[in-house]
Ligand SMILES: Nc1ncnc2c1ncn2[C@@H]1O[C@H](COP(=O)(O)OP(=O)(O)O)[C@@H](O)[C@H]1O
């Protein structure tokens with residue numbers, strides 16, 4: 001029999017991918033399809049869940065055909081988190097557009113909940129803060145505003161879930177209505193310490209607990225996926241950022257990864273008890289295996305690669321994302337330009353959903369290369385904000401393990417090292433999210449005894465970027481960044497007055 005493969009479905013914000021991994025961590029076949037982004041109103045971001053499903057099946061079947069479906073031993077699913085899908089239990093068809101994690105339409109609901117003093121309780125129970133980023137207010141909004149969703153709820157036909165839950169439902173032919181602990185932890189409704197839905201949060205946020213799926217582990221017997229006429233056991237499932245932390249081998253408490261895709265997300269392993277952030281980071285689930293939770297401290301940055309896409313699609317400054325590398329290197333600095341890409345509000349550690357972006361410090365000499373460089377530099381600047389908060393919460397890594405679509409850019413990786421003053425370690429396979437889902441699925445299927453064993457067999461380091469800046473240079477850069485963020489915040493204050 002040929003070598004077994006692990007099929008991974010990685011449903012990201014901007015594209016859906018499938019890959020077949022070998023047990024030594026190679027990608028034997030892969031397929032991807034872009035996902036349409038809809039911005040129907042300012043601050044709104046939607047996906048078509050029918051397109052998500054069609055792309056998922058097409059990518060999975062293409063990969064199965066390439067390696068031979070009979071060689072696939074098991075499947076793992078990983079996904080953009082917090083995004084909410086509404087579908088009909090009878091047909092599996094979507095009832096409304098999916099409301100994406102970047103969507104800000106529930107800012108007012110969150111502001112009202114904060115004003116009523118509900119944030120400390122929310123943080124104590126769920127580890128999260130009151131921000132439209134998370135799923136619950138999106139569900140409550142849809143139940144109030146979308147007739148299709150309300151009617152289906154009244155008739156007992158409504159299924160609501162995060163993207164993992166929707167895909168597991170459809171892949172199983174409607175047999176499985178379950179989510180996993182890492183995705184459930186992003187809803188604002190899950191009690192972090194005992195991994196159950198919290199009746200109080202459900203009541204306050206207006207989400208009937210009866211609508212919610214069961215919560216399970218991230219590895220084990222999780223259901224089946226009908227692909228290319230075969231029922232493949234699904235043995236791994238986790239949100240994409242937690243999967244990336246597993247794929248980077250962040251198993252020791254305090255080890256940190258940063259994934260640069262549409263957004264950028266830093267996760268520190270926090271061990272076996274929920275961490276408590278005093279500095280506006282999230283306390284969340286890493287993964288849960290055999291009923292045993294591993295917790296994480298997270299800093300979520302809402303705009304990373306999407307700023308590069310904006311330079312390409314809205315400004316036409318570049319023809320492709322890859323061009324940013326040579327352009328940034330073509331100038332000695334950004335010429336004083338500072339780019340704060342707060343298109344979807346500011347995430348950690350600010351949590352200001354109504355903030356909007358700024359490009360400051362422009363002069364007549366500012367050119368295309370300076371703007372591009374300022375855009376890439378904002379990755380290091382935003383990451384430094386999160387690492388500063390992590391340090392204040394007691395986590396100071398000497399190495400940050402990076403991955404995601406942006407880190408193929410060497411200039412960016414070096415700039416991260418220079419901005420942060422830490423080593424930046426890049427693995428051979430930068431699709432670490434998919435690698436982590438493959439590791440979880442392999443452990444769930446019994447192909448490896450532990451995630452550590454899977455990492456030893458599957459993950460290899462490509463390159464380490466070392467800082468080339470002095471502490472004073474980094475401090476100057478931080479001061480300039482703080483001034484630019486202050487401009488964003490001043491804009492916010494004047495918009496309110
Ligand atoms: N060479 C590059 N330099 C900078 N950014 C890049 C480069 N290549 C891709 N990107 C950006 O990376 C993002 C894609 O990363 P990916 O991990 O696939 O995202 P996601 O999983 O969120 O859909 C895009 O936003 C793109 O603009």
Ligand SMILES: O=P(O)(O)OC[C@H](O)CO
Nearest residue numbers: 012013080081261262263
């Ligand atoms: O699609 P990505 O890779 O930017 O990840 C999205 C995150 O899961 C949102 O929390």
